[in-house]
Amino acid sequence: MRFDYSGATPLFRQVAEQIGDAMAAGSLAEGSQVPSTTEISTVYTINPATVLKGMNLLVTQGLLEKRRGIGMFVSAGAQEKMRSMQRDRLLNEQVVDVVEQAKRLGITAAQLTEVIERSYR
C-alpha cells in the first residue's frame, strides 16, 4: 500500500481504496482475514482511528464484515461487488472526465472511438 499525503484524498478513504483494490484483484480472498487495524497502523505509521475509519467504510459498503473478538473478514461476493464498483467508477466518472477533456481539446467522438478500438486489439 502507498499513501498520498497531498491532501487530495483523506487518508481513511485511501485505506479503504487500497484494501478494496486488493479485494478486486483477488489478493485478499473472500472469507479471508484482513490485516488488523493495528498491523496496518504500525506498518504504515498511520493513526489507528484513521485505519479503522477506512475499514468501517468498507463494512458499510458490505465488503468487509466484523467478526467479534476475531477481526475483519472479506465478505462473500466482495470481489465481484468491488469490481462492479470499479467498473461503474471507470465508466461513469473517469471516462466522462476523459470525454470532457477531449471536447475541450477539440477531439471528435470519432477520433476518440478510433483510439479506443485500436487499444482493444
Add this chain to the structure above:
Amino acid sequence: MLSLTNVSKRFGGHDAVRAVNVQFQPGVIYGLLGKNGAGKTSVLSMIGNRTLPDSGTILLDGVSVVDDAPAQRRMFLSNEAWPYPLYSTLSGIFSLVAYYYGDFDRELAGRMLRSFGIGPADRFGRLSEGKRQAVKAILALCTPTDYVMCDEPTKGLDATGRETLYRYILEAYDRRERTIILSTHAIAEVEGIIEHAVVLDGGTVLESFDLSNLVNQGVTLTAERGVMDSYLDKTHPRVMSRQSLGNLSIVAVHGTVRGDLPAGIVSRPLDLQSYVIQLTSGGNL
C-alpha cells in the same frame, strides 16, 4: 477529558497565551501545531504544572490540575528539561518513574532502548543529544499515564530515529490507549499519526479539527488574474494568501469552495503542513 478554559499567561511584557480554549478527549492522538513562539510550550507547561496560568482554568475530568498531585500523576510531560538525576543509570531512573507514576512498561522500554542503541546502564548525562531525546520519549511512552504530552519529541533525532519514534508512539498507543499530545514543527511527518490537530498562533487557538476533515479546511485556486478577481469579487471567500506568477493568480482559500468552480479555475487541496503554514503566516506568504 482535559479542558483548558480562557487560559492566559504573560511572560515579561509578552502575552504568550491569550484566552486559550481547548479540550483534549481521552484516547485521541493530537498534534499541537504552530510556529515558534505560538505558545505551544507555554500551554503544555501550564498543563504539566511547570508554570501557573495567570487566568483561566485547566481541568482534568472536572478537577483543576494546578498544584494537584493526583491529577499531575495522571499526566506526563516531556520537554526541554531533564528533572531527574543526570548520572544515575537509566534503569534507576525507570524505577524512580515507576514509583511516582505507579507502573512502567519495562518490556517496551527495553526494546526502545535497543532500537536507539542505548543500554539500561547508560547515564543520561553521558548520552548524545539524539539518544537523550529518545530516552525522554521512552519515559513518556512507558509510564501508564492517561495523558502524555511531548514537546518537540523529534528534535535532534535523525530521519531513522524519527521514523522509529513514530512507530513506537503508535505501538505504545496500541498497548495502552490514552491521550497523546505531540507538540511539533514536523507537521508533514505527523500528519499520518495524529487524529486531531490544534493550531496555535500568537497565543490563541486558530483552528481545531479532525484530520479526516482536512480536505474541507482549505484549497489553493489557480486562475488567470481577471478570472480570479471576478470569482473573488462574487464569492468573497476567506483568502489566506495570494501570489502572482506572470498573469496567473494563486490564492489559498480557507474552507471549502461552495458549488462548482467557473471554467478556468483549478483547485487543489492543501496538505496539513501547507494548510498550517498558510493559516499561520498572516497572509505574508
